[in-house]
Structures are given as structure tokens and as C-alpha cells.
Amino acid sequence: MGTRLHTELHRLYGPGASASPTAGLDGLIDEDGQVRAMALSLGRPADWEAISGVWQAVQSDLSLPAPGIAVSGMDSYQLWFSLDEAVPAAQAQAFVEALRVRYLSAMAPSRVTLLPGRAPEATRVLPPASEWEWPAGALPPQQIGTDQWSAFVAPDLAPIFADTPWLDIPPSLDGQAELLSRLRSIKPGAWQSARALLTPAPAEAPASPTAEPSGSPGPHQDPWRFLLQVMNDATVPMASRIEAAKALLPYTKRSEGPASGS
Structure with missing residues (x-):
């Protein structure tokens, strides 16, 4: 692989800024289980219209730099994202999963591949990096089959590979x-x-039931005493207090409530 190409690949996707630019790039996950590379693939069949929608949306909706566009060498378009600082692989995987949910939810999950991916449990040896994996030869350019190469492509040329x-x-x-x-x-x-923009906002807690005014009738209050309490309760809306006062008006000259049978 050309020295300049290897340098660019390492600049963008090498697992750690401290790693040597001449180090291999097969794993893309450092010994602490952190990554600087993420990839989202859509295939079976390749769909440029859908993947280009994601490419545009991450720039317009999320204000991110344009990801690299690649053809997989088999059946997919890919978007390659580069992080300036390494993050836990679980965080990176959650991000590309959130992109899938936001922009490719109409696609069958079997058509979408997210990297990094979880390693099969049988292959896990030493945590934390072993929980996550990159398939060998995932990073373009690679020879995938006879006369078939994966490669990064320019946005204006990408549609011709559909x-x-x-x-x-x-x-x-x-x-x-x-x-x-x-x-x-x-x-x-x-x-x-x-990440914040892709995280669903927490559901609002249901409003607490409105407390009844302190003038609400108790089990043994008669209507006259209830209206009197409402009229005198400063926490009750003024309109309700006025209505209570109007109802009490015929009895304002009485020292007690209306006598029964009057």
C-alpha cells in the first residue's frame, strides 16, 4: 500500500493518535476497546439514493463533516466516519445504530451493516477490545474477489456503481x-x-393531578360552609371566589347558614 495512502488512512481511521502511522490497520480497535472509525453499509442491493440521503443528512442535520463514501467490492455502499479522538467501541456502535434508526428505518435490518460490530462470544478472549470486532479487510481499498475491489469513491461518481x-x-x-x-x-x-441530537428526548412526566382547593368540602361540610371556605380561600381562582360570594349573598345578614325548611 502506498505510503501516502497509508498515512491518510491512519490519519482518519487509525485506532489511536499515539499509534505509529506505519502500524497495521486491520483491527481498527485499540487495546482499550476504543475506535476512531465507524462505518455504515447499505446493500443487498446497493441503494445510492438511500445512502446518499444519510450522507447529506449527517452534514445538514447533525453539522458533521462529510463521511467517506466507498463501494464494498461486493454488494454495498458504505459511509466511513472518522473521529478526531477515540471513543469506546460501544459508543461508536450506538451512534451508527442511531443513524440507522433515524435515516434507514424503512430498510430491512439485514440490509444494513454497522461497524464496529459485536464479536461472537466464542471468539472473545480478553476484554474489552475482544467484545468488538472489525471484519478482516473491511477498510478500503481491498481486493474482495476476482476483478472486484472495494474503494473510496467521489460523491459525484458514486451513483454509477449502483x-x-x-x-x-x-x-x-x-x-x-x-x-x-x-x-x-x-x-x-x-x-x-x-450524539445529543440523535438521542430521543426523555418523555415528559405526566402532569401531577391538580390539587383540590383547601376549600373543598370534607365529608361532613354542608354547602353553606363549603361556599364560605371557597370565598375566603386565597388559593382559589378569583372567579370561583366571586361565584361563591354571589351564592352566599342572600345569607350575608344571617349569622348562620340557612335554616333547613326555610
């Missing part, structure tokens, strides 16, 4: 490096803002 999401000749390493040089990583502040 029926055949691969290159049938090896991609130019300098061309791949040039495409990657235009991409930018997601800064920590933008990352946190985007």
Missing part, C-alpha cells in the same frame, strides 16, 4: 489518498452535539 458496487480494476493508490485527504475527522464538540 448496479456493480465495486471497481473491476485495482484503484489508484494516489487517487485513493487524494480522496481521503479531503475528509476531516469529527471534533469532540461536534461529536457530543451530534
